[in-house]
Amino acid sequence: KQEVTQIPAALSVPEGENLVLNCSFTDSAIYNLQWFRQDPGKGLTSLLLIQSSQREQTSGRLNASLDKSSGRSTLYIAASQPGDSATYLCAVRGGATNKLIFGTGTLLAVQP
Amino acid sequence: DVKVTQSSRYLVKRTGEKVFLECVQDMDHENMFWYRQDPGLGLRLIYFSYDVKMKEKGDIPEGYSVSREKKERFSLILESASTNQTSMYLCASSWDRYQETQYFGPGTRLLVL
Numbered sequence: 343k344q345e346v347t348q349i350p351a352a353l354s355v356p357e358g359e360n361l362v363l364n365c366s367f368t369d370s371a372i373y374n375l376q377w378f379r380q381d382p383g384k385g386l387t388s389l390l391l392i393q394s395s396q397r398e399q400t401s402g403r404l405n406a407s408l409d410k411s412s413g414r415s416t417l418y419i420a421a422s423q424p425g426d427s428a429t430y431l432c433a434v435r436g437g438a439t440n441k442l443i444f445g446t447g448t449l450l451a452v453q454p
Numbered sequence: 455d456v457k458v459t460q461s462s463r464y465l466v467k468r469t470g471e472k473v474f475l476e477c478v479q480d481m482d483h484e485n486m487f488w489y490r491q492d493p494g495l496g497l498r499l500i501y502f503s504y505d506v507k508m509k510e511k512g513d514i515p516e517g518y519s520v521s522r523e524k525k526e527r528f529s530l531i532l533e534s535a536s537t538n539q540t541s542m543y544l545c546a547s548s549w550d551r552y553q554e555t556q557y558f559g560p561g562t563r564l565l566v567l
Contacts, residue, residue, distance in 0.1 A: 346496075383561070431497070
C-alpha cells in the first residue's frame with residue numbers, strides 16, 4: 343500500500359530564507375507526483391506536477407525534484423515571503439491503485 | 455481558469471439527517487472526485503467518477519454515496535449523518551485520468567451534531 347510522508351510537519355522561517363520541504367513515498371511505481379498549496383480553510387492549489395520520467399519542475403521561486411528510485415521528492419522555495427505561509431501537500435499517483443495518495447502536509451510559516 | 459464550486463462553505467447538520475454536498479465544474483472535465491480531510495490523516499478519497507452515471511469507490515466509501523447525472527455535477531450524499539463524518543469535504547476534477555493535475559473546490563466544512 344502506497345504511503346506518503348512529509349517531514350517536517352511544521353516549519354517556521356524568517357522572511358528571505360531559502361527552504362526545502364520533503365516528501366517520501368513507499369512505492370516507486372508512480373505516474374507522477376504533485377505539490378499543492380492549501381491556505382487555511384481553503385481548497386488545494388496545484389503548484390507543480392512532475393511526471394515519472396522527469397527529474398524536476400520549476401515555477402518562479404519554486405523548484406520540485408523527484409527521485410523515484412529512492413522514493414523522495416523535495417520542494418525548494420527560494421527567497422521565502424510571508425505570502426508563502428500555507429500548508430504544502432505532496433501527492434503521488436500510481437502504484438497498485440493509480441489513485442492520488444496525499445501526505446499529511448507541512449505547515450509553513452514565514453515570519454516578516 | 456478552471457472553476458470548481460461547492461454548494462456550501464459551512465454546513466451544520468444533526469445526527470441521522472440526510473446530507474447533500476454538491477460540486478460543479480465548468481471545464482468539461484471527465485473525472486470528478488470527493489475527498490475528506492481530517493487533521494493528522496490528510497486527504498482520503500471517498501468516491502470518484504470517470505464518466506456520467508459512473509462511480510467507483512475510493513478508500514473510505516462507507517456511509518457515503520454519490521450521484522453523477524450530468525457531466526459537470528458530482529454530488530456526495532450522507533444517507534444518515536453521524537458525528538464521525540464531521541470533516542472538511544473537498545471536491546476535485548481533472549481532464550485526464552492519469553497525467554494531469556486535479557483542480558480543487560474551496561471545500562465544505564461539515565459539522566454533525
